[in-house]
Amino acid sequence: MQRRTFLGLLGAAGMGAAVNKTAPAAGVKHFEGYPDSYGVLFDATRCIGCRSCEAGCNQINGLPQPDKPFDDLSVLEKKRRTNAKVFTVVNRYDRIPGVAGAVFRKDQCQHCLEPACASACFVAAFTKTPQGAVIWDESVCVGCRYCMIACPFEIPTYEYNEPLTPRVMKCHMCHPHITSGRATVPGCVGACPTEALVYGKRRDLLAVARQRFAAFPDRYVNHIYGEREMGGTNWLYISGVPFKEIGLREDLGVTPAPELTSGALAAVPIISAAWPVLLTGIYAINKRREKIATEEKKQAVAEALAKAKAQAKEELDKALAKAEAEKKSAVEREVKKALEEAAKAQAEAEAGKGQTEEGE
Amino acid sequence: MDKKRSSWRWAGIVVLGLCCIGGLAWAEHVDPKAAMVGKPDQITIRTLAAFQKLELPPVTYFHDKHTNALAKDNKGCDTCHLQEGDQLSFAFKRRKTTQPDEIQDLYHRNCIGCHNDYVAAGKKSGPQDGFCRSCHNAEAPLNVVRLDAGMDKVLHYRHLASKNIVGGSGEAENCRACHHVPDPATKKLVYAKGQEGSCRYCHQAEAQADLPSLQKASHEQCLNCHRTLTNRGLQAAMPLDCAACHGAEAQAQLAKKNQGLVAKLPGGEVPRLKRGQPNATLVRYEGKTNGGPEGQGASLPPVPFNHQAHENYTDSCRVCHHASMESCSTCHTRGGSDKGGFVTFEQAMHRRTAEGSCIGCHQAKQEQASCAGCHNSIVQARPADTKTCQLCHMPGAGAVASPQQKAALAESLLQSRRRGPDPFLTAKLPDKVVIKELSNKFQPVEMDHAKHLSALQNGMKDSKLANYFHSLPGTLCQACHHNSPAAAEPPACVACHAKTQGVAAASAAEISRPGLQAAYHGQCMSCHQDMGIKPVATACTECHQKKPQHAALSHQEKE
Numbered sequence A: 001m002q003r004r005t006f007l008g009l010l011g012a013a014g015m016g017a018a019v020n021k022t023a024p025a026a027g028v029k030h031f032e033g034y035p036d037s038y039g040v041l042f043d044a045t046r047c048i049g050c051r052s053c054e055a056g057c058n059q060i061n062g063l064p065q066p067d068k069p070f071d072d073l074s075v076l077e078k079k080r081r082t083n084a085k086v087f088t089v090v091n092r093y094d095r096i097p098g099v100a101g102a103v104f105r106k107d108q109c110q111h112c113l114e115p116a117c118a119s120a121c122f123v124a125a126f127t128k129t130p131q132g133a134v135i136w137d138e139s140v141c142v143g144c145r146y147c148m149i150a151c152p153f154e155i156p157t158y159e160y161n162e163p164l165t166p167r168v169m170k171c172h173m174c175h176p177h178i179t180s181g182r183a184t185v186p187g188c189v190g191a192c193p194t195e196a197l198v199y200g201k202r203r204d205l206l207a208v209a210r211q212r213f214a215a216f217p218d219r220y221v222n223h224i225y226g227e228r229e230m231g232g233t234n235w236l237y238i239s240g241v242p243f244k245e246i247g248l249r250e251d252l253g254v255t256p257a258p259e260l261t262s263g264a265l266a267a268v269p270i271i272s273a274a275w276p277v278l279l280t281g282i283y284a285i286n287k288r289r290e291k292i293a294t295e296e297k298k299q300a301v302a303e304a305l306a307k308a309k310a311q312a313k314e315e316l317d318k319a320l321a322k323a324e325a326e327k328k329s330a331v332e333r334e335v336k337k338a339l340e341e342a343a344k345a346q347a348e349a350e351a352g353k354g355q356t357e358e359g360e
Numbered sequence B: 001m002d003k004k005r006s007s008w009r010w011a012g013i014v015v016l017g018l019c020c021i022g023g024l025a026w027a028e029h030v031d032p033k034a035a036m037v038g039k040p041d042q043i044t045i046r047t048l049a050a051f052q053k054l055e056l057p058p059v060t061y062f063h064d065k066h067t068n069a070l071a072k073d074n075k076g077c078d079t080c081h082l083q084e085g086d087q088l089s090f091a092f093k094r095r096k097t098t099q100p101d102e103i104q105d106l107y108h109r110n111c112i113g114c115h116n117d118y119v120a121a122g123k124k125s126g127p128q129d130g131f132c133r134s135c136h137n138a139e140a141p142l143n144v145v146r147l148d149a150g151m152d153k154v155l156h157y158r159h160l161a162s163k164n165i166v167g168g169s170g171e172a173e174n175c176r177a178c179h180h181v182p183d184p185a186t187k188k189l190v191y192a193k194g195q196e197g198s199c200r201y202c203h204q205a206e207a208q209a210d211l212p213s214l215q216k217a218s219h220e221q222c223l224n225c226h227r228t229l230t231n232r233g234l235q236a237a238m239p240l241d242c243a244a245c246h247g248a249e250a251q252a253q254l255a256k257k258n259q260g261l262v263a264k265l266p267g268g269e270v271p272r273l274k275r276g277q278p279n280a281t282l283v284r285y286e287g288k289t290n291g292g293p294e295g296q297g298a299s300l301p302p303v304p305f306n307h308q309a310h311e312n313y314t315d316s317c318r319v320c321h322h323a324s325m326e327s328c329s330t331c332h333t334r335g336g337s338d339k340g341g342f343v344t345f346e347q348a349m350h351r352r353t354a355e356g357s358c359i360g361c362h363q364a365k366q367e368q369a370s371c372a373g374c375h376n377s378i379v380q381a382r383p384a385d386t387k388t389c390q391l392c393h394m395p396g397a398g399a400v401a402s403p404q405q406k407a408a409l410a411e412s413l414l415q416s417r418r419r420g421p422d423p424f425l426t427a428k429l430p431d432k433v434v435i436k437e438l439s440n441k442f443q444p445v446e447m448d449h450a451k452h453l454s455a456l457q458n459g460m461k462d463s464k465l466a467n468y469f470h471s472l473p474g475t476l477c478q479a480c481h482h483n484s485p486a487a488a489e490p491p492a493c494v495a496c497h498a499k500t501q502g503v504a505a506a507s508a509a510e511i512s513r514p515g516l517q518a519a520y521h522g523q524c525m526s527c528h529q530d531m532g533i534k535p536v537a538t539a540c541t542e543c544h545q546k547k548p549q550h551a552a553l554s555h556q557e558k559e
Helices: A003-019 A052-060 A073-077 A116-120 A146-150 A175-180 A187-191 A202-215 A257-359 B002-029 B063-072 B100-120 B153-161 B214-231 B242-246 B248-264 B307-313 B345-350 B358-365 B369-375 B386-392 B403-416 B449-459 B464-469 B508-512 B516-531
Strands: A038-043 A089-093 A103-107 A126-128 A134-136 A197-201 A235-238 B042-045 B059-062 B281-283 B303-305 B432-435 B445-448
Touching (some): A052 A089, A197 B508, A202 B508, B281 B403, B345 B358
Antiparallel strands (some): A038 A197, A126 A134
């Protein structure tokens, strides 16, 4: 096997381990939420858009006073989002096909059973409490704001105007107030004049939602938003109009966010442990091969030199021998020529003598 | 030289760019076809589709365009439609559907031939030979709104009372002009008195073996008669073109005209159609039961039914007699049958979601604003209670033999229904009720009890239906004083709805039952909203007067 092919296969195997969802180390189990956890059921058919929930939230959390008072309903003309000073907003949805009036929806942290924000946080600043709330610990946060990117509901916000101690801000379902005994229900729920918001155990809320569907089959869309969306949330919605009409995403699926990344992330330890060994090994192999190659090269050069030398000598010898032979044959030829000339001269001399003798 | 070429190139680019922008602007300016609504005269000709896969797209044909063009040359319907006596055939140039190649040839020869003639005469004309795609246009035709040309009660009466109907001679004889049944012996269509029914009972949307489709049957009958009368010189609003029957505008005009005509009739009502139906009858299951002989097995007492009154509540007989004039139990058997779509007799009377069932129709009436305030908050899927059942299934309506006895018993039972005034409403009732919930933030609410009660009473004053079904003592009170037995002094709201605002509920049952504040708000607000009565739900101070010392109370100062 070629070295290149081998390394290619090795790399592919490593990547395969990284993306394999069923990697045993990933430990993905089906989690149905903490038993007896609490939540809130929002009923869009009961919400009148009075903003009392916003006021209740603002008061219990000691948030800054807004520019416009809470009984000014003109703010509903624009779609609003939560921000560092506002943990919850009510939005009005007009022009819904087949609906004469407006429908309202309150927006805040959905308190996912398996929160995306928590899975994106590498310092574990987020905690899913057994009571149901998703809370944030400011003492460990490093301010990376990955949580804000991870959240499919666009809920965590950041105190951009706090230069020294910026915090991630979002609804905590009044977890600190309820555990401290300051309140028994979240501020928004306590302020709702129509019980469009009710607080209770999540499984009771699911039962209540289904009771309402059964009692008024024509009034509701038969679906509890949050029962399974993103793996389930502790904040639940029921509505008389399709959920997408009141600004709730219907494309999220039922897979909890952490499950989407846990497979790949679980491969990180394996890779961090295996790669140094692997790379060192590859380095050593490379080094050794290089050394051998150098030696082989030296030897080959020496051999080549010797061979060339021998060949040159042989050629020289041949040339010398040839030169010798040529020299010899030249001498012979010259000697022969000289002899012939001498013989010719002798013959001519003998002939001349005879004539002279005749002429005399 | 180079410079010259370059400037030409630039000029070309600029022109192209301008064309693109212009094109885009034009595309935006011109409405896309989808947004346009076609007139009812737009017809799609796809006759060959019944025989084979179409080689070319169907032809979109504008009928009015052709009749108008022909009218200019004093040419009439018989230019395209074969005529036999007074009767036109409304298929193009033929009486019967023949072979596909014959039909194709018929259309091509006649359409193109006529177009050619017009061109030869130097007139404006349509596509000729070789311009296949001008007629077989693949582009989606305009979105046509062609309303059903219904014959409602008033329009039926106008035809019945007409002195001009072809083949009729006034009210007594007009029926035979339209209503027919096949004579089993001669297979010819004959009039059968007392057997008249809706055209749709026989003529379906698609043609059956020997039966023309509803469209063909009604076009031939209505249009031929209208045409004959028009030719006789009776021009008064005899609809002939597509839009006159199927257009929204024409239908609205007709409805208005009909309304005016009805107002002039004696009693302000269309006279009753007589077809041998009873004035009153006992509705009970009369067919065979699945498991045994007729009538076996106990059932609820039959329902005395005021047939005559219900004739006036509906637009046509077809509202209830949706498939035939026979009795309901012919198809809707007790156990359900294939013929009745497995809708049982009980379901046919009670199904909440069916337009034609008793309960379905009565419930549809509850959607109007004067009823919706109370009825929207009554649990839809509630179990039946005996007292309510007995309002229709009156005890004492036993078995009777003859139809006459049945009608007599039904009428006497209907007579006995007249009840006296509600004893709870004649008792001394509070004029005003003071609600002190939330009085820490606002002044107590003074609810005008008498005003609310009279509003409900006025809302149902003219409705026989509402008056009868609210006749059980205390029914009206129970719109607000719900879930406890009717009583002269119903329990206070707080007896069931605790002041639990801001308190966590321990169970699903506790969550389901609203706290006091939500109970008040839920009932008041939903009723006001459904009845379209002010104040709106967020106008707090319309009900809760501001406290003088807390004039500037806002949400922040709560608690």
